Amino acid sequence: MVEEFYTIEQVAELSNKSQKTVRRHIAANKLVASKSQNKYRILKSEYERWINSDDSNEELNRETFAKIDYQNNTYDDIVNWIDITDDWNKDGWSNVNYRNGYTFVDLFSGAGGLSCGLTMAGFTPVASVEIMEAAVETYKYNFIEQKGFNETVETRDIREEEVKQNLYDEIGERHVNLVVGGFPCQGFSMSGNRVITDERNSLYLEMKKIVEHLKPEYVVMENVEGLRSMMNGAIEKKIIEDYKKIGYDINVTILNSADYGVAQTRRRVIFIGNRVGGKNYHPQPFLDKEHYKTLGEEIERFMNLPNDKSINHIITKHSKEMEERIKAVPEGKSLYGNYSDAWKKSPWDKPSCTVKENHGGVNLHPKLPRVLTPRELAALQSFPDDFIFKGSKKWQLVQIGNAVPPLLGKAIGIAVKKALDIVME
Structure with a gap:
């Protein structure tokens, strides 16, 4: 009989922990998982061992884990x-x-x-x-x-x-x-x-x-x-x-x-x-904060610019269904409720959320039904417009997200x- 597998999402729900926490435990080898087709699978027996052991308690594993609520931290x-x-x-x-x-x-x-x-x-x-x-x-x-x-x-x-x-x-x-x-x-x-x-x-x-x-x-x-x-x-x-x-x-x-x-x-x-x-x-x-440069001020010049690979302005094509879903996302919210820092639509009249290295799934355009282009993300990082990124779009996004502004x-x-x-x- 084949043993049942859980996904990360299922483990998070069962354990009442966030998916980020589950992934951290997998990375630390506290929770053993196998990977198939780029997705993690956790045996039911392994989940039960983990949840009923000290391995699931980060407070008891401070040598491995470090956590902080940095919003309340002072130095x-x-x-x-x-x-x-x-x-x-x-x-x-x-x-x-x-x-x-x-x-x-x-x-x-x-x-x-x-x-x-x-x-x-x-x-x-x-x-x-x-x-x-x-x-x-x-x-x-x-x-x-x-x-x-x-x-x-x-x-x-x-x-x-x-x-x-x-x-x-x-x-x-x-x-x-x-x-x-x-x-x-x-x-x-x-x-x-x-x-x-x-x-x-x-x-x-x-x-x-x-x-x-x-x-x-x-x-x-x-x-x-x-x-x-x-x-x-x-x-x-x-x-x-x-x-x-x-x-x-x-x-x-x-x-x-x-x-x-x-x-x-x-x-x-x-x-x-x-x-x-x-x-x-x-x-x-x-x-x-009253004088910060806003997302809109930085990317408005690209609003009507057609696709232009030579300057990294590579526009992602979405299905009609996805375009409608993006349109419906309020400013400041995410397309996916469980991923508040991904597929996020930063407000037009405020600074952008952090530009990250995750292949373009972070930043939604506040006014257009698409994700931001590499050129727009580079602008939000404060790169000059004549700074050109090489490699495929995927690697352009990695470079931009990893950069110091x-x-x-x-x-x-x-x-x-x-x-x-x-x-x-």
């Missing part, structure tokens, strides 16, 4: 805020002749959101490291072919010692003032499984090795807000202590992209450190530039 951060508005109108992306005299290396660069922001702030890119082939193609096209920067960009795995050595050889005698890295955050993400043992959670150590070798004056690390709560703050503390051991004093706080002109609510934890006795400045927010990167870059101006006098 006693020591932050050195600095006004960046005097440099805000300078743009080293549209005017590549504007350089501030400082160089940077971008690790885990993705398509180049943070790099784009730093070049806006006047920094000159020297090299980048990224493992995703499509993202490297995007980076090369925009920074080398279109903007003419003389930097080394290759598809490579930062964990390999040969890759690190090649990076050092390619940089050669050039001095690097800043190393930045949005080390992979899937293991830390509040929307992901957030399993402590996820091997991606230690990739910041690979970045630390490179920082220790290159010895830049400053270092910037970016990650999701959920990192701060892992193991009751022990992960964040370890990162700070590890950098202290190699001579870098770190200040950390959370920045919201909307505070810097991005038409999107996107909170990220930003570590800034230096080894030269300087200040670690974070950019002072210069917008408040360039305007947030610009704000951070201006703050670091001001700090460097002081210590380099």
Whole structure:
């Protein structure tokens, strides 16, 4: 007799837990599941074992799980805020002749959101490291072919010692003032499984090795807000202590992209450190909720634009039935009630919800019966319209969702530039 299987949805209903929680337990191997045709199946006997054991209790498994209600969380951060508005109108992306005299290396660069922001702030890119082939193609096209920067960009795995050595050889005698890295955050993400043992959670150590070798004056690390709560703050503390051991004093706080002109609510934890006795400045927010840039302001220019693959404006075709369903979704609500952060229709007159990497199923157009195009999503991330993404539509969406918003990167870059101006006098 074939034993009965449950789906994730059924397990969630039976256990009175969310589907996200069930997936987290599967990722942690607390609940054993098999996968068939991209869907998980859980044996009835395995479900009964799990629900009747300590494995189903996250409070008893704190070494594996980390949870937080971040809306109610406060941090006693020591932050050195600095006004960046005097440099805000300078743009080293549209005017590549504007350089501030400082160089940077971008690790885990993705398509180049943070790099784009730093070049806006006047920094000159020297090299980048990224493992995703499509993202490297995007980076090369925009920074080398279109903007003419003389930097080394290759598809490579930062964990390999040969890759690190090649990076050092390619940089050669050039001095690097800043190393930045949005080390992979899937293991830390509040929307992901957030399993402590996820091997991606230690990739910041690979970045630390490179920082220790290159010895830049400053270092910037970016990650999701959920990192701060892992193991009751022990992960964040370890990162700070590890950098202290190699001579870098770190200040950390959370920045919201909307505070810097991005038409999107996107909170990220930003570590800034230096080894030269300087200040670690974070950019002072210069917008408040009353003056945030709205989704409508950012994407209205694309409303009547026909499908154009050359600029990533790839319009998804929906069935008539799906179009009617999308039309019926109220602003601020989701097409699917159980997935509040997916297929969501953000209000036209407010900043967008966070643009995520899930192949386009997150953001519905508030006025048209379709999902947003890659070009529209890139605009909500604050990418310039001349920044073109390579690869298939699927990989364009992955790159866009994973990126640091360039305007947030610009704000951070201006703050670091001001700090460097002081210590380099």
